[in-house]
Each structure stands twice: as C-alpha cells, then as structure tokens.
Amino acid sequence: MISVDALDGVFAGLGVAILGYFILLNSTYILITLAALVDVRSHMDRQRYRPLASRKGNPFAPGVAVVVPAYNEANVIVESVQALLTLEYPRYEVLVVNDGSTDGTLDRLLEAFDLQEVDAEYPLELPCEPVNAVYRAPEEEVTVIDKANGGKSDALNAGLFFTERELFCAIDADAIIEHGSLYDAVEPFLEHPTRTVATGGAVRVANGCSVRDGVVTEVSIPRSRLVTMQIVEYLRAFLAGRIGLSRLNSLLIISGAFGLFRADVLREIGGYDTDSITEDMEIVVRLHRHLLETGEPYDVTFLPEPVVWTEVPSTRGQLAKQRRRWFRGLLYTLSQHRDAIGRRQYGVVGLFALPFFIIIEALGPLVEGAGYVFVPVLMLLGMVHVPFFTAFLAGAILLGAVLSGLGVFLEVYSYRRYERPSDIARLLGYGIVEAFVYRPWKALQSWIALVEFIRGDTHWGEMVREGFATEE
Amino acid sequence: MLVSAVQLAAIVIGGVFVVLATVTVGLSTYRRRRDRLDAARRRTVRHELFTRLHQDEPDWDAFAAGLSRREMSNAAIVLERLLRQVRGDDREALLDAARSIDMGPRAEADLTASNVTDRQIALTRLALLDHPVSLEQVLTTAATAPRTRGAAARLLYERHDEFVGATEWGTRLLLWGGERILTVTGMETLYRLNQGEAVSILHVGGRNIHKWPDDLTVQVLRVLSKCQVTAPVDRLDWVLEAGAHPEYRVREAAVTALGTMGWRDDIRQRVPLATLLADHDARVRRAGYRMLASWGDEEAAGWLERSVPTEVDPWATLALYRGLVAVSGPEIERDLDLDEAIWRWVRADQMALGAAWTPMGRPRHGAGTEGVG
Numbered sequence: 001m002i003s004v005d006a007l008d009g010v011f012a013g014l015g016v017a018i019l020g021y022f023i024l025l026n027s028t029y030i031l032i033t034l035a036a037l038v039d040v041r042s043h044m045d046r047q048r049y050r051p052l053a054s055r056k057g058n059p060f061a062p063g064v065a066v067v068v069p070a071y072n073e074a075n076v077i078v079e080s081v082q083a084l085l086t087l088e089y090p091r092y093e094v095l096v097v098n099d100g101s102t103d104g105t106l107d108r109l110l111e112a113f114d115l116q117e118v119d120a121e122y123p124l125e126l127p128c129e130p131v132n133a134v135y136r137a138p139e140e141e142v143t144v145i146d147k148a149n150g151g152k153s154d155a156l157n158a159g160l161f162f163t164e165r166e167l168f169c170a171i172d173a174d175a176i177i178e179h180g181s182l183y184d185a186v187e188p189f190l191e192h193p194t195r196t197v198a199t200g201g202a203v204r205v206a207n208g209c210s211v212r213d214g215v216v217t218e219v220s221i222p223r224s225r226l227v228t229m230q231i232v233e234y235l236r237a238f239l240a241g242r243i244g245l246s247r248l249n250s251l252l253i254i255s256g257a258f259g260l261f262r263a264d265v266l267r268e269i270g271g272y273d274t275d276s277i278t279e280d281m282e283i284v285v286r287l288h289r290h291l292l293e294t295g296e297p298y299d300v301t302f303l304p305e306p307v308v309w310t311e312v313p314s315t316r317g318q319l320a321k322q323r324r325r326w327f328r329g330l331l332y333t334l335s336q337h338r339d340a341i342g343r344r345q346y347g348v349v350g351l352f353a354l355p356f357f358i359i360i361e362a363l364g365p366l367v368e369g370a371g372y373v374f375v376p377v378l379m380l381l382g383m384v385h386v387p388f389f390t391a392f393l394a395g396a397i398l399l400g401a402v403l404s405g406l407g408v409f410l411e412v413y414s415y416r417r418y419e420r421p422s423d424i425a426r427l428l429g430y431g432i433v434e435a436f437v438y439r440p441w442k443a444l445q446s447w448i449a450l451v452e453f454i455r456g457d458t459h460w461g462e463m464v465r466e467g468f469a470t471e472e
Numbered sequence: 473m474l475v476s477a478v479q480l481a482a483i484v485i486g487g488v489f490v491v492l493a494t495v496t497v498g499l500s501t502y503r504r505r506r507d508r509l510d511a512a513r514r515r516t517v518r519h520e521l522f523t524r525l526h527q528d529e530p531d532w533d534a535f536a537a538g539l540s541r542r543e544m545s546n547a548a549i550v551l552e553r554l555l556r557q558v559r560g561d562d563r564e565a566l567l568d569a570a571r572s573i574d575m576g577p578r579a580e581a582d583l584t585a586s587n588v589t590d591r592q593i594a595l596t597r598l599a600l601l602d603h604p605v606s607l608e609q610v611l612t613t614a615a616t617a618p619r620t621r622g623a624a625a626r627l628l629y630e631r632h633d634e635f636v637g638a639t640e641w642g643t644r645l646l647l648w649g650g651e652r653i654l655t656v657t658g659m660e661t662l663y664r665l666n667q668g669e670a671v672s673i674l675h676v677g678g679r680n681i682h683k684w685p686d687d688l689t690v691q692v693l694r695v696l697s698k699c700q701v702t703a704p705v706d707r708l709d710w711v712l713e714a715g716a717h718p719e720y721r722v723r724e725a726a727v728t729a730l731g732t733m734g735w736r737d738d739i740r741q742r743v744p745l746a747t748l749l750a751d752h753d754a755r756v757r758r759a760g761y762r763m764l765a766s767w768g769d770e771e772a773a774g775w776l777e778r779s780v781p782t783e784v785d786p787w788a789t790l791a792l793y794r795g796l797v798a799v800s801g802p803e804i805e806r807d808l809d810l811d812e813a814i815w816r817w818v819r820a821d822q823m824a825l826g827a828a829w830t831p832m833g834r835p836r837h838g839a840g841t842e843g844v845g
Contacts, residue, residue: 045587045589046589046619048589048593049589049592049593049596049623050596051592051596051622051623051626051655051657052556052596052599052600052626052630052657053626053656053657053660053661054660058656058660059660059663059698060656060659060660060663060694060695060698116823116824116825116826117824118817118820118821118823118824119820119823119824120813120816120817120819120820120821121813121816121817122817123786123790123811123813123814123816123817124786124787124790124814125786135824136821136824136825138824138825138826164787164790164791187656190656190659190691191653191654191655191656191687192653192687193687193690193691193694193721193725194686194687194690194719194721194722195687264755385475387475387479388474388475388478391475391478391479391481391482392478392482394482394486395478395481395482395485398482398485398486398488398489399485401489402485402488402489402492405489405492405493405496406492408496409492409495409496409499412496412499412500412503413499416503419500419503419504419507420500420504421497421500421501421504424496424497424500425493425497428493428496428497432489
C-alpha cells in the first residue's frame, strides 16, 4: 500500500517538475522574443535608408528557379503562374511540376502558355516518379514537368534535379509572393555568396484579404475566429519565433510556402525526403547537419520582409488534419535526427535548436494536454491547492497573452501589414482568448498526432481551399 | 509564501500585458493617423510641385514659404523620390525646388548625425542634389562607419564630374581594408563606377586580394565580369591566380570574369584552359564551358570538343553540349562520341524553345544554362 505521505511527495515532486518545465519553456520563448526584438529594432533603423541602386536591372542577380508543385490545382494554376511571372526580379523561370493531377491542371497550362513539348527524354536522373514529358514556353519563362503522382517532396525533387539555375525557390501553388520578395530573399546570396545556403520569408494569412491580379491589395482580418487565432499564431511564430531563432543560428524550418536554397547544395544532400510529411523542416535539419559535418561555414537565414500570403484552413476539421500532420512531421524529423541531439559536433543546432524543438515544441503541447486532464481530476480528489493553482493558471494564460502580444507589437512596430487599430486590438484580445479554447484543442490534436505517429500514420490529408476574395 | 509569490507574479504579468496592449494599440493608432496625415501632406506637396513645375516662373520661394515644418520634411521625401526618377529639364526645376526648402544644407548638416542611418540618408540626398559638397566631407563621413561607405561611394558615382578621381576614391571606399563584404548596392555601385574601364578594381584587387575574405573576392570578380577591361594583361594576374583558388566559388567566378574578356587575344593566351577544364569541381568546369560558348569561335569549339571524352559529370556534360550547339550548331559532322541521350535532349530543348533559346539562357531573364552573373 502506498502511504498518503508518499503520494503527496510524488505529487509535490511532479508539481515542482511541472513548474520547472513551465519556467524553462517560457524563459526560452522570452529569450527568443527578446532576440527578435533586438533584431527587428536594428532592421527597422536600417530600413529607413533606401539606396540609389536599381533592383530591376541588377546585373548580378543569380538565376532562380521558382518551383511550383501542383496537384489538382486546375482552378488556380494559370493565375498563380501569371502572378509569378510579374515578380520584381531580373532572372528567373517558373517551373511547374504537375504531380499527376487528374483535374486538367496540365491542359490549362498547355493552353495558357502555348507550351511546346521537348521531343526527347530528359537525360539526367531525376529521383522522382516517372516523368511523362517536359514542356517549354517559347514566349514566357515557364517550364512544366509532367510526372506521375508522388507527393509534394517528390514533385519538389523533380524541379530541384531538373533546374540548371543556381537558386531553387520552393513555393506553394496557391501562395502569393509579394512583388519584391524574391529579390529580398536573394540578397543574402549576393552579400555572402560563399556562405548563404538558404533563406526563408515570412508566411502571412491571406484569408480575408482582397487579391487582384495576384497581388494582395487590402489586408483585413476575417470574421472567422479560427482564422484570427491562426493570424496571432503566425505573427508569434514568424515575427518573434523565427527571427529570434535565426538570430540564435537555430533556424530549423524554412516554410515550404516560400524558401530559397542553393540548388547544388540541396542536390548534394539528396533533395527532399519523400517519407517526410513536413519536408520543409526535415530538409533544413539535414542541410545543417551536412554542412556542419563537412565543416563548411554557412548561413541559413530567416528574413521577415520577403512575404508570402497563403490561405490557412478555415474549418476545424481541416486545421486538425494540418496540425496533426505538422506534429507527426516534427516527431518524424526529430526521430530521424536524434543522433545529432546534444552532440557538440553539431554546435548550436545540436546543443540548442534540436533540444529546443524536443523539449519545447514537441513536449510542450503534450505536457499542456496532460495538464488539462490531470489537474481537474486532482482537484476533484482534493489534491490541488486551489489558490495556488488559480494564480498559476492566471499567470500562465497571461504569459501566453504577453508572448502573443509581443508578436502583435512587433507587427505594429515594424512591418505593419495590419494597420487598423481595431484589428490590432482584436488580435491582442485573441491572444487571451486562445488560451481557453484554441490551445486545449491544439494540445488534444498533438496527443492524437502522437498516437498516429506511433501507429506509423504518414498520410497528408487533403487540404480544401476556399480561394481568395478576388477583386474584379 | 509560494502562493503569494505566484499570485504576485500573475498580477505583474497581467500588468505587463495591459501595458503592452495599451502601447501596441496606441502605437498603431498614432502611426495610422501620422501615415494618413503625411500621405495627405505628400499629395498636397506633389500637386503643388507639379503645378509649379510647368509654370514659366514657378516661384519656389513662395512654395517653400507656404510649407509648415511637417510639410517641409514631407516635401523633402517627395522630392527625393522624384529626383531618383526624373531626368532632363524637369529635374533641373526639381533641384530648384529642393534648393528652396534647403534640402542640401539640411543633408549636409546630417553628415555629422549620431545615427549611422541618418548619415547614409544624408549622403544619398546629397548624391541626388547639386548642393556643393567636398571630397573631404565625403571621405570624413565615410570614415565614421563602414555602413556609410557604400552611400559615400554612390555619391561619388552620381556626381563623378565634380570630383577628381571619383572612380578611384569610390572603389577604394567600397573595398576599404578588404575586411567587409559588399552590400548588394555596394556591388552595383562598384560596377557603375568601373563599368567603363575597370582600372581601379584591377589596381585594388592586385594589391589586396590576398587580404580579402572569399565572399568579397567572389563579389569583386562578379563585378569585374560585367566591366570593360582594356588594361594590360599583367594587371589581370590576380584574376588568373584566382582561377586556382582553393574555394570553388572563387574559381568559378574567376572563370566567368575571364570569359567576358575573351575578345582579347592576349588574355585568352594567358587563360590556363587545360587546367580550368580539368578542375576537380564540375561547377568550375561548367563555368569553363559557358566561357568557351561565349567566345564562340573555332578555338573554343576545339576545346569543347576535346572535353567531350573526358567529361563525366552529367550536369557539366549538359553545359558542354549546350556550348557545342552554340558554337558549332546542332549538326556536328565530326565523330565526337557524344552521350546520345544528353545530346538529343539539348537539341530537342533548343527546338522547343525556338527563338528564345541562347546558349547562355533566354534573352529576357536568362533561362536555360547559366550560373552566376
């Protein structure tokens, strides 16, 4: 029989452990946010200076292949490619990889761009599902690779191993890149030509925004509470999280919606892992490892100013699928690279970044989810000191709101895509509200994803898009 | 005790949130209002400017006298933007307008501002204006912080007629000490300064390349590849030596730079083609094939043909065959033991692209085979 004292001791120990974890988690977030604040402050000061050089005619701009994996995107593909062709950048091609679409995506492209089939088999090895044909547009910088379905990573590999351009830019078919963003993302490759291997831009939520000719013309927050919660999340993740992690040389994710890489280095590491369901994280971790193992000095940089707008899930079902996939992908990547965790050989990536993703990003929602179950049970058993717990809960919620608030503050202080004060107030309010409904729900999804991961579930789940509000 | 501490912490965090939320909403409101007012002021200023611009006697003094302090700073912003774009007689009129609001003296005063960005902005405005500024002032400002050197060099380029040795000084400012890499603007300015004749780059490079970090060496070689080079061939020794640099990107950049100088026989004779085309890194060999394709003559064709049996890297083979097609055409009579699949692809690709095809890429954006520059 376990004595009451022993049980009390166990719970007291557990309480201290949870408190310690809570302090560690929030201290880390605060450290990262402070790093972001320092970075943004200096960035904003420098941004006031507009040099006289011309961007359009820069003779040194390296060639970029903008690779668009497309699976059943017939409704948006032509508009997407047309929008991509208007980017403010002197040397690039749009390379669409039709990943076995069954909805006429290829036909739309053939018709819109007068594509000519290259009458020969591509001679080099493409590590992807079989390629049916390659098409070139004589009048536009458009190439289409038509291949059997193999998934997003497989399609990206087709583009990566096909292009002869120096830089490889992966984007989503429905993403809207702001006109100058490609140039912004390329700048580090020009300024540090031997060091820079990858740059990533900020992803922003397009739901509720007005779009005209592939350009976001009016930024608004939609009525949907679910989407607004995600806007707060994205601001926190991109403006605070990724800027801070980048400053600490710990950036492990470059969003698949918009990332730029040196093509030869990506090919060197074998391209995208087709078993991964979050290929954007896995490839960056592998890139870090490869370059650290070879001892080459390198930079992987997050840039907050190149912006890509993307549609986020607007229903709970879609969002649940997406978040479970992200969590399973996180667990997959961490398990694939577990041998690098805590190893000095991998520098800050091994000693800080990977442990951060395990302890904070992977364990965090699981511990939180466990708390939602155990604390009420313990309360019923009279084993929780209610005044302490109430104060702790209030502090935790408010600390979460402060961290979200700092993301919103960074937006107002710096990049200001959301200009209306009423929108800002709403976003701040959602920083508190999310603690009551959204975070418990996300914690639940993380637990479900953990079970799915253990069962070996690797499905993507189909994303249904509503499309943008298009101005005529 | 612990409970009180946690309660106190919760209250403090709550207070922090209230302050943060208030500051954030307040800042948002203030900036939105300021932006709207400034936008309105700029519209008014722009309208007034364009109205007066086409009058016989614009009376810019009256224009300046009618502006409030805030309107004056907005007028400076509008004029700066216009001066970046407008040329000819209208520009002269805009310079008169700038003079009327003392843009030049204000910018000159800002050369000693404590904030580096303010000094960069001042140099940029002076680059656009005709307000007298001495070389000594430019160099003194450039000496205050590395970030100001690019803006100072740009000023020397934009107003090169007013300074003796503008190109030399500008180049030296940009490559000062050789410790810092160039910004994108810095690269562009270095190119603008030297595009007519790259004497200054060759001079500074010859003396300092051994001190430069690899990034800077690559940047300077890329700039050089776009410049006109008529200097004696011995000035290019350091470029030729860069072709044997341990870092492959430096070698690649050196080959690209030498490629653009191929019209000069004396340089061609010095390029160690056999070594470059046998480089252990396929990316350097690809740059070599592109170089030969751009030379486009019989000698280049000979080198390309001799590389066919030795080239084993498929990517380099693609570049090699594209070079062959560019130099010798799609029908090669000699028996070259070509890889049939790659050869077929290169020719079919050319057919599909039709008139848009060139060995160095498509005309508008440069698709197809290319590397850097």
